[in-house]
Amino acid sequence: MTIKTDGPAVVKATGAAADTCEGADAQPVRITRLQRELAQRLAQDIAAGVFELDSHLSEKALSDRYEVSRTPVRGALRLLAENGLARCKPNSGYYVARRAQLDDTEGTPDGAPLTSDDLYRRLVADRSYRLLEDSFTDSDLLQRYGVPRSTLMKTLLRMASEGVLEKRQGHGWRFPASLADDDVRKESYRFRMMIECAGLQDTAFTVDPRAFQDIRERHEALLADPEQPIDSHEFFTLNSMFHEMLARCSGNRFILQAVQQQNQLRQMDAHPSSYPVTELDRYVREHLDILDAMEAGDQEWAVALMRRHLKATQWAA
Incomplete structure (x- = not known):
């Protein structure tokens, strides 16, 4: 509606x-x-x-x-x-x-028709809320979202190209192995440790002062009021921005693509409410410590901090 x-x-x-x-x-x-x-x-x-x-x-x-x-x-x-x-x-x-x-259910909350980007975000959100099954057909989605077939196909093909959706043999679609599975999540975090730490050590890594300052201010804003708990939805979004920003600064397009894909998978399978609120303050400060180390040119220490951070968060993501 x-x-x-x-x-x-x-x-x-x-x-x-x-x-x-x-x-x-x-x-x-x-x-x-x-x-x-x-x-x-x-x-x-x-x-x-x-x-x-x-x-x-x-x-x-x-x-x-x-x-x-x-x-x-x-x-x-x-x-x-x-x-x-x-x-x-x-x-x-x-x-x-x-x-x-x-x-009645067509369109965005502001009343405009759903675009491919709107539908993409809706599919990601509904998957994170477990409102979509692991497998489905075009007809299932056409009935649920009421969008033109051309919009649906454009969106599904984009998701498939980004690795967050797979075409089933015969007909239909399915989401790949879910990060909600313990073994899959462990594999994901081992992969992230390899990729993200390699990005920090890449010889092409360049600190972008403007990007670092922007992401730092966003983190510090979450810590501004010690009496106010950090909102898990805000942290979930900022966390993705933080890791993608560092990957972009690596200067390696393949590392960036890998981190973006992991972020997209996490948007599908990890919900903001899964984060332990009592730990969010620590996670924010760990991000700031990594920024400090990279700005100081201490890549070795930044890698150690990143590895420790990912190990600590893997069960909360």
Whole structure:
């Protein structure tokens, strides 16, 4: 469904308890991108029959299913209600009000038709939320996303060329071995240790002052308020940027391509909520230590720090 918002993207705040929808007359608050995207996914799943008409949309169940906290779930449910897909029962919560049609689910949260890039991001997000099976057909995706076949094929071929999707013999597609598997994850991290450490030692490695400063400021911003826990979604995005930036500075296109592919696989199979929040502060500081070592010209120490960092994070990614 194309989720519509009133004016500058707001929903009405409520102090009601979990799984209730009282307080509808409270002051409006700005909604987040995560809430809009989650509402979009819920609308798609309602259209696909995952949630039956009149079924209870439990905050806890949705939080567990989509691996997010209850706060974005609550905002997404309000958006569904405002768009007529959900209705509130006092002291009970939200229920499916009507079955969304496939045409309703087309487009981005801002109402524009899905482009190939939009669909790519949606597929990556839905895979990370385990909303897509390991194997599927063109028809499965056409029914789920309601995009033109040309857009779908362009997107699938791009994903296949990047190694995040494979064509099955006969017909259909499948995702390669998942990083959620312990053995596959171990292989991935052994590969990353070889590739990323080699990148730091490459004779063509050049410190890009502007890129280093930008990534440093982003890390320091996460540490600015010691009383405020680091958001796992922010770290997940910044972590990918950090490793890709170092690979780009290596001056070796093949190392960069390898790191980009690993990042894409992790976007498919690793969800931000999988990171232990208590460790994020340490991971950010380890990134800063690696930057310090490279800027000081101590590649050997930077390699040691990178290897230790990857070993520490492999079970949290």
